[in-house]
Amino acid sequence: MALFLLQRLAALVITLLVASLVVFLVMEVLPGDPASIMLGMNARPDTLAALREQMGLNEPAVTRYLTWIGGLVTGDLGTSVTYGVPVWELVRERLSLSLPLALLAILLSTVLAIPLGVLAAAKRGRATDVGVMGFTQLGIAVPNFWFAILLILLFAVHWQVLPAGGFAGWEEGVWPALQSLLLPAVALALPQAAILARVTRSSVLETLGEDYVRTARAKGLTRSAALWRHAVRNALIPVVTIMGLQFSFLLAGTIIIENVFYLPGLGRLIFQAIAQHDLIVVKDLVILLAAAVIVVNFVVDLLYAVLDPRLRGRSAP
Structure with missing residues (x-):
């Protein structure tokens, strides 16, 4: 190790x-x-x-x-020419929104996608499988900003239970801040959940065909027990890879959603810095986001070793 x-x-x-x-x-x-x-x-x-x-x-x-x-x-990232303040202050202020938004979106995506993917694999070829695959196809095909507009019309305009945009700020309390992030997080999570569910289904189906799963079934283990004890855990490696990539995207690739909900996050800051030719901010943000992707991939590699102990003794490819 x-x-x-x-x-x-x-x-x-x-x-x-x-x-x-x-x-x-x-x-x-x-x-x-x-x-x-x-x-x-x-x-x-x-x-x-x-x-x-x-x-x-x-x-x-x-x-x-x-x-x-x-x-x-x-920690000295220089001073923004446009805003006249240290870049780190801009990043810290925007990260207090973008990081919780990304975490909430990936949590919602995972909670929705993995059970659906496992269910579709367990019911392969049946109506449940067809329904889940239809949902995932819709989630991939429809842009997330369309989901965002639909959510605003339903929950903010029609039912008036959640804010339509803006960010209350953490100083106003945890619940008002989470209310501001809930609709954007759902809009971001739905397309990601569709992708993750399809990957989970394919990975579980492949694992179900392995010899050790058939051996467990031959020894008397029920189909459900063999599915959750053996197939699902060993199928999680490609799922974790996709989750890592999705989290990196959600951290910085939310420019459209942040503009729809008028959220002052990292994605919007990058857009503004590019539009204003503030190369100091652009350069620092690009390397920070690249570092975030690299660190997330590093964490994913460590999760590989947790999920599959055989990898601990192997040399890096």
């Missing part, structure tokens, strides 16, 4: 360094002059010079890269 963990940690560090180098090259080296991109071609020379000094663009690229990495490690 120790060797497995060290290999994954080494891969984590190397991947983070490569990602940071790619982001730095794309954002600061390849475009030419980032200051001209941010201020526009008609900017005054003295303004350009001041911004270059602020961003450290007069320093060599290697020095700028090392300074940026050092700032990331220590």
Whole structure:
């Protein structure tokens, strides 16, 4: 297990360094002059010079890269040109919304998808299976913003039990804040649940055909017991992989939903920073979100070892 963990940690560090180098090259080296991109071609020379000094663009690229990495490690992400505040304050403020929203959405998706996927696999070819697959096909085909509009019409306009948009803030209390996040979380969770349910069904069906499941049934274990004790647990590895990818998407890929519900999250911050050519914010957010994806994949690798102990003794591929 120790060797497995060290290999994954080494891969984590190397991947983070490569990602940071790619982001730095794309954002600061390849475009030419980032200051001209941010201020526009008609900017005054003295303004350009001041911004270059602020961003450290007069320093060599290697020095700028090392300074940026050092700032990331220590929590100094620089200052936003547009907002005039430290980038970390912007990230912390928006993360207090985006992280609970992503967690709530992935929780709802998992609670809905895994039982449906297992049920469809257990009832393969029957009406239940056809119904679940029809639901998942609908969930994949319909955009999440359409679900969002439908939820607003039903729960906010017609029944008036939940807010139509905005974020109450955690300072107003946990329940008002969760009420603000519930409809967006459901709108995000439904398409993700459809994908996860289909993956769960396929994985469970494949596992049910394994020899150890047939052996358990031959020894007298009931179909239900063999399904939950043996098939489901061994079928969870691809499911966990999809869940990790979905969580990474939900953390940053919610720009449309955040605009529909007028939520000040990370996705909206990225959109605003790109529109305002605030490359400092864009660069920091891209590497932070890339790091989140890499760390989530690292956690998924550790879950593999928990779900399948055979992986602990193997070398990393």
